[in-house]
Amino acid sequence: MKILVPVKQIASLDDQFEMRDDGRDVDDDYFEKDLNEFDHFSVEQALLIKEAAGDGVEVVVAIVGDDDADDALRTVLAKGADRGIRVWDDALAGADGIVVAKILAKLVEREKPDMVFTGAQSTDFGSAATGMALAGILGWPHAAVVSHLDYTPGAPSATLRRELEGGLEEVMSIRCPAVLSIQLGINQPRYASLRGIKQAKQKQVDELSPDDLGLGEDDLRPASNVRRMYVPERGKAELITGTAAEQAARLAEIIKEIRGM
Amino acid sequence: MSGTIVIAMQRNGELLTSSFEAITAARGVKEAGDTLAVVIVAADPQSLAGPLSVGGVDEVIAVRASDDFQPDLIEAVLDDLIGQRKPALILVPHGVDAWSFAPATAARNGLGFSTDVLALRREGGDLVATRAGYAEKVLMDIDFPGKETVLLTLRTNVFEPAAGQAQATVTELAAPSADIATKHEGWKPPADAGGIDIPGAEFILSIGRGVADEANVEQFLELADKMGATLGCSRPIADNGWLPKARQVGQSGRLAANCRLYVAMGVSGSVQHQWGMKHVENIVAVNTDPEASIFSIARYGIVGDMFEIAAELENHF
Amino acid sequence: MMAAATDIRGAGGQDALVARVVAGGDLYAALGLYAGAGPGARAALEPVIFASPRQKLITAAAAFAPASLLDRLAADAGEALALRLAKNPATPTSALRRLLGRCGDARMARCLAAHDHADAAILDELASHPAVEVRRAVAGNPAAPAGVIGRLAADDDGLIRRAAAAAPEADAGTLARLWQTGDDGVRAEIAAHPNCPADLLAAALRSTDARLRRRLASNPSLGAAELEQLLADPDDGVRAAAVRNPTVSDAGIDTGREPSARIRRLIARRHQLGADVIARLAADPDPWVRRWIARHPDLPAGLLARLAQDDDPGIRRSVARNPASPPDLLVRLAQDTAPWVQAGVALREDAPPEAVGALLSSRDRDVLGALGRNPATPATTLKAIAASGDADVRRSIAFNRAAPQAAVLLLAADPYPLNRAMIVGHPLLDDGALADLLDDPDPQVRFAAARRLGRRAASFPPRNSDGKPGDDE
Ligand SMILES: Cc1cc2nc3c(=O)[nH]c(=O)nc-3n(C[C@@H](O)[C@H](O)[C@H](O)COP(=O)(O)OP(=O)(O)OC[C@H]3O[C@@H](n4cnc5c(N)ncnc54)[C@H](O)[C@@H]3O)c2cc1C
Numbered sequence A: 001m002k003i004l005v006p007v008k009q010i011a012s013l014d015d016q017f018e019m020r021d022d023g024r025d026v027d028d029d030y031f032e033k034d035l036n037e038f039d040h041f042s043v044e045q046a047l048l049i050k051e052a053a054g055d056g057v058e059v060v061v062a063i064v065g066d067d068d069a070d071d072a073l074r075t076v077l078a079k080g081a082d083r084g085i086r087v088w089d090d091a092l093a094g095a096d097g098i099v100v101a102k103i104l105a106k107l108v109e110r111e112k113p114d115m116v117f118t119g120a121q122s123t124d125f126g127s128a129a130t131g132m133a134l135a136g137i138l139g140w141p142h143a144a145v146v147s148h149l150d151y152t153p154g155a156p157s158a159t160l161r162r163e164l165e166g167g168l169e170e171v172m173s174i175r176c177p178a179v180l181s182i183q184l185g186i187n188q189p190r191y192a193s194l195r196g197i198k199q200a201k202q203k204q205v206d207e208l209s210p211d212d213l214g215l216g217e218d219d220l221r222p223a224s225n226v227r228r229m230y231v232p233e234r235g236k237a238e239l240i241t242g243t244a245a246e247q248a249a250r251l252a253e254i255i256k257e258i259r260g261m
Numbered sequence B: 001m002s003g004t005i006v007i008a009m010q011r012n013g014e015l016l017t018s019s020f021e022a023i024t025a026a027r028g029v030k031e032a033g034d035t036l037a038v039v040i041v042a043a044d045p046q047s048l049a050g051p052l053s054v055g056g057v058d059e060v061i062a063v064r065a066s067d068d069f070q071p072d073l074i075e076a077v078l079d080d081l082i083g084q085r086k087p088a089l090i091l092v093p094h095g096v097d098a099w100s101f102a103p104a105t106a107a108r109n110g111l112g113f114s115t116d117v118l119a120l121r122r123e124g125g126d127l128v129a130t131r132a133g134y135a136e137k138v139l140m141d142i143d144f145p146g147k148e149t150v151l152l153t154l155r156t157n158v159f160e161p162a163a164g165q166a167q168a169t170v171t172e173l174a175a176p177s178a179d180i181a182t183k184h185e186g187w188k189p190p191a192d193a194g195g196i197d198i199p200g201a202e203f204i205l206s207i208g209r210g211v212a213d214e215a216n217v218e219q220f221l222e223l224a225d226k227m228g229a230t231l232g233c234s235r236p237i238a239d240n241g242w243l244p245k246a247r248q249v250g251q252s253g254r255l256a257a258n259c260r261l262y263v264a265m266g267v268s269g270s271v272q273h274q275w276g277m278k279h280v281e282n283i284v285a286v287n288t289d290p291e292a293s294i295f296s297i298a299r300y301g302i303v304g305d306m307f308e309i310a311a312e313l314e315n316h317f
Numbered sequence C: 001m002m003a004a005a006t007d008i009r010g011a012g013g014q015d016a017l018v019a020r021v022v023a024g025g026d027l028y029a030a031l032g033l034y035a036g037a038g039p040g041a042r043a044a045l046e047p048v049i050f051a052s053p054r055q056k057l058i059t060a061a062a063a064f065a066p067a068s069l070l071d072r073l074a075a076d077a078g079e080a081l082a083l084r085l086a087k088n089p090a091t092p093t094s095a096l097r098r099l100l101g102r103c104g105d106a107r108m109a110r111c112l113a114a115h116d117h118a119d120a121a122i123l124d125e126l127a128s129h130p131a132v133e134v135r136r137a138v139a140g141n142p143a144a145p146a147g148v149i150g151r152l153a154a155d156d157d158g159l160i161r162r163a164a165a166a167a168p169e170a171d172a173g174t175l176a177r178l179w180q181t182g183d184d185g186v187r188a189e190i191a192a193h194p195n196c197p198a199d200l201l202a203a204a205l206r207s208t209d210a211r212l213r214r215r216l217a218s219n220p221s222l223g224a225a226e227l228e229q230l231l232a233d234p235d236d237g238v239r240a241a242a243v244r245n246p247t248v249s250d251a252g253i254d255t256g257r258e259p260s261a262r263i264r265r266l267i268a269r270r271h272q273l274g275a276d277v278i279a280r281l282a283a284d285p286d287p288w289v290r291r292w293i294a295r296h297p298d299l300p301a302g303l304l305a306r307l308a309q310d311d312d313p314g315i316r317r318s319v320a321r322n323p324a325s326p327p328d329l330l331v332r333l334a335q336d337t338a339p340w341v342q343a344g345v346a347l348r349e350d351a352p353p354e355a356v357g358a359l360l361s362s363r364d365r366d367v368l369g370a371l372g373r374n375p376a377t378p379a380t381t382l383k384a385i386a387a388s389g390d391a392d393v394r395r396s397i398a399f400n401r402a403a404p405q406a407a408v409l410l411l412a413a414d415p416y417p418l419n420r421a422m423i424v425g426h427p428l429l430d431d432g433a434l435a436d437l438l439d440d441p442d443p444q445v446r447f448a449a450a451r452r453l454g455r456r457a458a459s460f461p462p463r464n465s466d467g468k469p470g471d472d473e
C-alpha cells in the first residue's frame, strides 16, 4: 500500500522586488522559498492514514524542482514521509502545471501508488491545476478541494467532502485509486520534531531527469507562454485622509455600505 | 479551429452567475464570423437553455444528465466537442467544480491552458490572457503559441454578467457514455455560527499590539459589539491572555473564512496574520505607521491613531 | 563543533563561537552575533552576512539587523537596497543621512521623511522637496522642528497645513497664522493643540461647529472653567471628549444627570473617581458601564463582590482582572462557570494557592495558557503544561520566569518553531541547549540563539569559567 504526495516549493515576495532583465519573471534574488502551505495538509493526510493503518503504508513524496527544492522535500520527510523523489533538468525552467503533471504521471507508472494527494492549489501561482491534470492524463477518478476524507488503505472506494463556494460542502463517494487535491483545514498539520529533522537527512531521495522517465523535449512544452510580467497599478490602499473625525465618518460610511445598513 | 464554447455551471439545477460572466468574456474576444455556443449539463437542460440565450449566444448545447456534479461526464462531453468541433476557445468559470474537470480536459487533449484568468484580449490576432502570480503581487500576460484550442478558467466577479436576450438555437445532446467514478451522497451546510466564531463572521474588527495595554482591550470589545462586528486579534494579544485564543486570526489562529469586511486596527500585517485575512474583499487598515505592510493588502487605509478613530467611530453607531 | 560553542565562558569562548558561526555560514546566526561583537569578530562575520545580493536585501529590510550593519549597507546601496533601508525602522540617523544624498525618487524621500530616526537637519532639507507627499511626510513627522513646521504652514496643500496644525512642535505664532488660512479641519487640529493661543481657544469654545468643540475638549491646556462648560455641552461627542481629557477633575463630572450610556462608560474608565460616583456606576443599568467600573482599582470590596455575581461573564472577568479583588473573591471566581473568567484569575501572580489549586484540573486552553505564564503556578503543573498537546498552551511557559528548567528544555525541543523562538530568551535555558538551537531549521530561532550566546560570551570574562548558567539578560 502506497500513497504518493507531490509537493511544491513556492516562491514568495516582499513588498519591494525587481523584474528580471527580460521582463518575464521576477529577479530571483527577491524570492523567499518555502513549502506550499497546502502540502502541509496533503502530507498530513497521508501520514494520518499511514498511522491509522499501523505498518504497511508507505508515503512517498515527490517534487519537480532544482536543488533548492530539496529543502521542501526534506521538510516533509522530517514530518514522517518515508522517501522522496526529485525530478529536475534545466529544460524544466519554464514548466507549468501541465508539464509537472506529465512528469508526475510517469512517476505514478513507476511507483504504482494506491492514492495520490496533491495540494488544492499553490500559494504563489494558485493554478489549482496540477493534481487534476495528472488525473486527466492517468484517467484516474479525481476530486478537487477535498475538505474531509474517510479512506481505509486498500478499500475500493472512499467517501469525501468537497468544499464548495460559501462554505457549503458536498459529500461524495469516489472509486479508488484516485487523485485528490487537498484543501487547507482538512486536518491539523504537525510540525517536524527536531529528531525528525535529523532523520530526514538520512532518508532516501531519488534524483531523476525527465529523460530517465522517457519524456522528451516535445513532452515538456508548457500549455502557455509568459509574454511579460509586471506589477499591477493597484495594490496600495485608497487612503482616507482628514482629521480623525472625518476619517472615522468615512469609515462608518464604508462599514454601513458594505454591511448594507 | 473556430468558435468559442462556454461551459455554463449549475448547482442543484440553478445556474451560477459566473456562467453569465463567462459569456461576456467570450464576446469580448470573439472574432467576426465566429459562433458562440454555451454548454449546459443538467437534469432538465432545456429549462436552462432559455436563460442562457443572452448576450450574443448563438447556440445552447443542452446535455441531459443528472444535476449532480460528475467531472467524468463533463470531461466526456468536452472530449467529444473538442474532437467534433475543434473550438478555438473554451471558457469556464473558475469555480470549485471547474477545478476538477478543466485541468484534466486540458492535459488529456493537449490544449493551451491557464486558470484564474482576470482579463482577456486580442493582440494582433493572438489571444492574450492576464493572470496574477506570486500571491497577486504581479500580473502576467500569457499567450498560447501553436495551440489550436485554448481552455481558460475565468476568475469570478470580474466580468459583468451577460444580459440582453439573444436568439440562440438549442441543440440537445444525449449524455455520452462515460465511466463515472464519483457519486453525489449529500450536502453539508456551513457550520452554525455560535459563540466566538471567527471563521463564520462576516464582519471582523481586529486589534493588534497597537492596543498597548490589557485595559484598552475592553473598549474595542465594546465598539465591536456596537457595530455588530466580531472582535478578532493578532497573536500577541491572545498570547498575553488579553483575549481568548479563539479570537486570534492568522496562521496559528483562525481563518476568517466567511469575512466580507475586516477592519484591522493597530495590526502591522505580518505574513502570519495575513494568512488568516488577506483574502477578504474589503480590508480597512488603521495604523499610525504609513509603511505598515497591512496597507499593502488593504482596500482602504487610515493613517491614524486607533484610539482616536475608535472614539470617533462610536459617534456613528 | 558543538563542544566549542558550549564552552563559551572559557578563555577564547567568544572567538570559538564566532568561528563556529562563520564556519556554518548562516546569515541569521551571523546577524545575531554581530550586534554584540567586537571589530575583529565583525570583520569575520561580514563576509557571511554579505555573501550574496539576496542576503544584503534581507538584511536591509530586517528590523532586527544591528544599526551599525545597516549603516555599512547604506554606504554603497543600489536603488532596491536603499529603499529597503529607508523603510527599515532600525536604520540609524547616520545611514539615513547617507541615503538622503542619493535619493532619486519621491518614494524613497517620503520614507526618509517619515522615518522615526530622521533628525531636524534631514527634515529641514526634505521640507523643500518638490513632491507634495514628501512634504506631507515631513509635516507628519513628530520630530519636525518648529522652524520647519512654520515654513510648511504656508504650503498650498491642505493636508500639509493640517499636519502642521497637529505637529507637536508647532508654536503659537504658526498656529495663529494657520487659523487665518486653514479650513475647518485645520482649525480643529489647532483647537486641540497644547500650544494653541488663548484667544483661539476662546473662539473655538464659542464655535457652533461641534467637531471643532470636540477637538477642543481634548486639549490638555484648557482651564477648569472652559472644561466645565464643555462637560455640559449639548453634543454627546463633545462631552465624551471632555470626559476623556486627563486634566478634568472628578468634581466636574456629574454622573447623576448624564443621560448617555456612552458617556457614563467613558466616566467609568477614568482613574480618579469619587466613592459615590463609583457606587452609582457599579449599579448602572448599562452592562458596559459595569464592565468598566469592575476594573476600577478604587472599587471597594463590597461592590467587587456584588459585580462578581453579575450575570454577564464579561463583568466577572473584569473583576477577576481588578488588582483590588481580595483573595477570597479570586477563590470564588476561580470556580466560575465561564472559562474566560477562570483564565482571568489564572493570569494573576497574586492569586492565592487555593484559587490556583481550583484551576489546576482545568482543560480549557485559555486557563492553561494563563497558568503557564503565572510564576505562582506549581512546578509540576508547569511541567505538565510544557508537555501539553496544544502548542499555544505550551508556549505560555516561555513567558514564565519561574518555569522549572525541565519545562524550559522541553520547550527548546518543541516541534512548533514559534515556541522555540520564544523560549530562546528564557534565563534558565543553558548554553548547551542554546548552542543546539544555532542549527535550528527556523531562521528566527538561529538569530535569537546566536544573539544570546554572543551576549553571554561577552559578559563572561575568561577568569569566570565555572560553566554555570547565569541570568545574563
Ligand atoms: C503561465 C504560467 C507561467 C508561469 N511562470 C512561472 C515563472 O515564470 N516562474 C516560476 O517560478 N513559476 C512559474 N509558473 C509556475 C509553475 O511552474 C508552477 O509551478 C506550476 O504551474 C504548478 O502550478 P501551481 O504552482 O499553480 O500549482 P497548482 O496547480 O495550484 O497545484 C498545487 C499542487 O500541485 C502539486 N505541484 C505543483 N507543482 C509541483 C511541482 N513542481 N512538483 C511537485 N508537485 C507539484 C503540489 O501537490 C501542489 O500542492 C508559471 C505558471 C504558469 C501557469
Ligand SMILES: Cc1cc2nc3c(=O)[nH]c(=O)nc-3n(C[C@H](O)[C@H](O)[C@H](O)COP(=O)(O)OP(=O)(O)OC[C@H]3O[C@@H](n4cnc5c(N)ncnc54)[C@H](O)[C@@H]3O)c2cc1C
Binding pocket: B207, B208, B209, B210, B211, B233, B234, B235, B236, B237, B248, B249, B250, B251, B252, B253, B254, B265, B266, B267, B268, B269, B270, B271, B272, B273, B286, B287, B288, B289, B292, B304, B305, B306, B307, C417, C418
Ligand atoms: C510560526 C508563527 C505563527 C504565527 N501565527 C500568528 C497568527 O496566527 N496570528 C498573528 O496575528 N500573528 C502570528 N504570528 C506573529 C506575527 O509574526 C507577528 O508577530 C504578529 O502578527 C504581530 O502582531 P501585531 O501586528 O499586533 O503587532 P506589531 O507587529 O507589533 O504591530 C503593531 C502595529 O500597531 C501599530 N500601532 C501602534 N500604536 C498604534 C495606535 N495607537 N494606533 C494605530 N496603530 C498603532 C504599529 O504601527 C504597528 O504596525 C506568528 C508568528 C510565527 C513565527
